[in-house]
Amino acid sequence: DAGVTQSPTHLIKTRGQQVTLRCSPKSGHDTVSWYQQALGQGPQFIFQYYEEEERQRGNFPDRFSGHQFPNYSSELNVNALLLGDSALYLCASSYGTGTIAFFGQGTRLTVV
Amino acid sequence: GQQLNQSPQSMFIQEGEDVSMNCTSSSIFNTWLWYKQDPGEGPVLLIALYKAGELTSNGRLTAQFGITRKDSFLNISASIPSDVGIYFCAGIYSRDMRFGAGTRLTVKP
Numbered sequence: 001d002a003g004v005t006q007s008p009t010h011l012i013k014t015r016g017q018q019v020t021l022r023c024s025p026k027s028g029h030d031t032v033s034w035y036q037q038a039l040g041q042g043p044q045f046i047f048q049y050y051e052e053e054e055r056q057r058g059n060f061p062d063r064f065s066g067h068q069f070p071n072y073s074s075e076l077n078v079n080a081l082l083l084g085d086s087a088l089y090l091c092a093s094s095y096g097t098g099t100i101a102f103f104g105q106g107t108r109l110t111v112v
Numbered sequence: 113g114q115q116l117n118q119s120p121q122s123m124f125i126q127e128g129e130d131v132s133m134n135c136t137s138s139s140i141f142n143t144w145l146w147y148k149q150d151p152g153e154g155p156v157l158l159i160a161l162y163k164a165g166e167l168t169s170n171g172r173l174t175a176q177f178g179i180t181r182k183d184s185f186l187n188i189s190a191s192i193p194s195d196v197g198i199y200f201c202a203g204i205y206s207r208d209m210r211f212g213a214g215t216r217l218t219v220k221p
Binding site for chain 2: 004006033041042043044045048056090092097098099100101102104105106108
């Protein structure tokens with residue numbers, strides 16, 4: 001039983017570029033949440049997808065957008081990258097909203 | 113919003129010592145979770161607590177859901193070198209999950 005998988009594991013982008021990160025949830029899970037974790041900080045909630053719709057959103061600008069596919073996998077898109085977007089991006093899946101989430105290993109994004 | 117205050121920020125202990133860390137909030141939560149994160153990895157769930165007053169153990173780890181639903185603590189007994197890492201508390205209320213800033217644990221052999 002595969003857990004939560006994220007791709008790629010590492011990524012380097014230039015300021016102003018756009019990036020897409022991908023997440024496959026744990027088998028049986030239908031909800032995907034995305035978090036941004038800056039160095040030395042706890043994960044900060046970006047948004048949550050359930051039934052292919054964004055159900056909740058944290059305090060992140062519209063440059064951060066996402067999508068959930070019928071197979072429950074999800075993408076996180078960030079436009080017009082800033083240096084401050086450099087972080088570990090974590091995907092977490094759960095069965096239903098508001099339940100225990102299991103995390104992937106994260107994607108380390110570096111913006112130069 | 114619902115902010116979690118986790119303390120201490122960091123701990124340096126000797127192998128074999130016991131460890132205690134806690135998380136407090138001004139808001140109530142329905143579920144408390146404790147995660148451990150190793151460098152470059154995602155957080156791994158250690159313990160989940162569902163009821164006020166609940167005390168749950170997982171090996172050398174023990175966690176409690178505070179009676180007021182506004183706090184939780186995690187104890188690690190007889191620490192070993194592989195306990196090194198960052199421990200995060202997380203609280204769930206309705207569909208909202210929030211994280212503390214983490215406690216960085218260093219264990220000296």
